[in-house]
Amino acid sequence: MTAPARTRTSAELIEAEEPVLAHNYHPLPVVVSGAEGTWVEDVEGRRYLDMLAGYSALNFGHRHPALIEAAHRQLDRLTLTSRAFHNDKLAGFAERLAALTGQDMVLPMNTGAEAVESGIKVARKWAYEVKGVPADRATIVVAADNFHGRTTTIVSFSTDETARSGFGPFTPGFKVVPYNDLAALEAAVDETTAAVLIEPIQGEAGVIIPDDGYLAGVRELTRRAGCLFVADEIQSGLGRTGRTLAVEHEGVVPDVLLLGKALGGGIVPVSAVVGSRDVLGVLRPGEHGSTFGGNPLAAAVGTAVVELLETGEFQRRAEELGAVLGEGLTELVGKGVVGFRARGLWAGVDVDPAIGTGREISERLMREGVLAKDTHGSTIRLAPPLTITEDELRSALGSLEKALAG
Structure with missing residues (x-):
């Protein structure tokens, strides 16, 4: 009887991609194997709050x-x-x-x-x-x-x-x-x-x-x-x-x-x-x-x-929770954030370059259990699914505060 194939680890899967995939992306070192709503899970079973939503492709969350x-x-x-x-x-x-x-x-x-x-x-x-x-x-x-x-x-x-x-x-x-x-x-x-x-x-x-x-x-x-x-x-x-x-x-x-x-x-x-x-x-x-x-x-x-x-539900959620996002980011200005721009549930957050690049802050957020992505220099982009709850959003902002603190 043939033994079942062993599931490869995140590190092994990332390493396996290198020789066979064109290097047109530089993803964060997380390997997602499952998702539901605002959460994704990697092959080791670690869960992450998705604050990128596929660059807005997942406005309604994963697997609505x-x-x-x-x-x-x-x-x-x-x-x-x-x-x-x-x-x-x-x-x-x-x-x-x-x-x-x-x-x-x-x-x-x-x-x-x-x-x-x-x-x-x-x-x-x-x-x-x-x-x-x-x-x-x-x-x-x-x-x-x-x-x-x-x-x-x-x-x-x-x-x-x-x-x-x-x-x-x-x-x-x-x-x-x-x-x-x-x-x-x-x-x-x-x-x-x-x-x-x-x-x-x-x-x-x-x-x-x-x-x-x-x-x-x-x-x-x-x-x-x-x-x-x-x-x-x-x-x-x-x-x-x-x-x-x-x-x-x-x-x-x-x-x-x-x-x-x-x-x-x-x-x-x-x-x-x-x-x-x-x-x-x-x-x-x-x-x-x-x-x-x-x-x-x-x-x-x-x-x-x-x-x-x-139904208008998702537009309302983006507007109402966008106010929470804006308030939370305002509180972080001077605590590692030098400025931000936000409309609805979408924000570009400029981080003090002395603290780190956008990539480095995104990697720190990943270690806190939150997935986001840098754009240019020390700017990160936040665009969670419109299904996110206020508690989840506030938790993500708390994780960002920790990431900025190093």
Whole structure:
């Protein structure tokens, strides 16, 4: 009788990855083997409070019962048809997502980067067919310190040299201006501008929140200039900031929304370009597509995500618990925290460099039983599942205080 294979330890599994996985990530040294709600467990059985939530892909926590049920139910029926045929889940998903976001039409894709690439293509097509920009002259204005993904076109307009170096030649057609600077944006927009593409809150840059009035200013400027406002809500959207969309904090309705991450409930990759009929209506059969985009499993899970958001519960939780997060971080200013930016359950926390880098603080937090991740320098990002309790949140803040104390 063959003995059962021995379960490898965390250290052994990390070591085993080195020769066979491309080194495009530098994860914290924790090997997760199970999760539920706001908690994850490693292969040795140690539990950790998740304060990152998959960069907002897990807004509803790990294995939310309603989402798991929707996935199981669909797995027993149909998972993929390609878009060569219709499926019975896609119409309902598109109808409800359009209604949730106040838009007309949905272009379903898979990953966030695919949504951004699709948004770029739609904006260019619209510029040529509707605005009348001469062929191949369309430009898109973006913000410095952006993060929209890592495809070759997207890194072409990144200002992060780590993301760009070694990946040229770069795609032309983009103008980069400082974030949160309406004057610079206005100076960059001209008759060739197809769209202004920005994050309502810059996540990877450290949860950078623009001044009040900036998003409304972008909306008005693009309206006057006759170009599109494309808002990348892949991280900031779907409840994270205390609203369904971050642009709602200023009552702004963009022409195009880019959604992803939480739209798949942490189960399957689901993204979407959502916009007005005047914009998305420029696409015709054969001009854009995706084999897996809009597949019935993704549509079933995505519909269940929309159902959760339709109640408003998660938006309220993010707003109410966001106040607790902000109060707790305020108390840590001067105790190792030199500043922070927070909206809803999302914060970028700047740590005194004398205490440690963001990576070092994240490793100390891990030893305290809390998982978070650094972004740039001595900044760490906090984005717990919206299902976190007040007690869990206060416990995480206590762990952060201990990590800052060394």
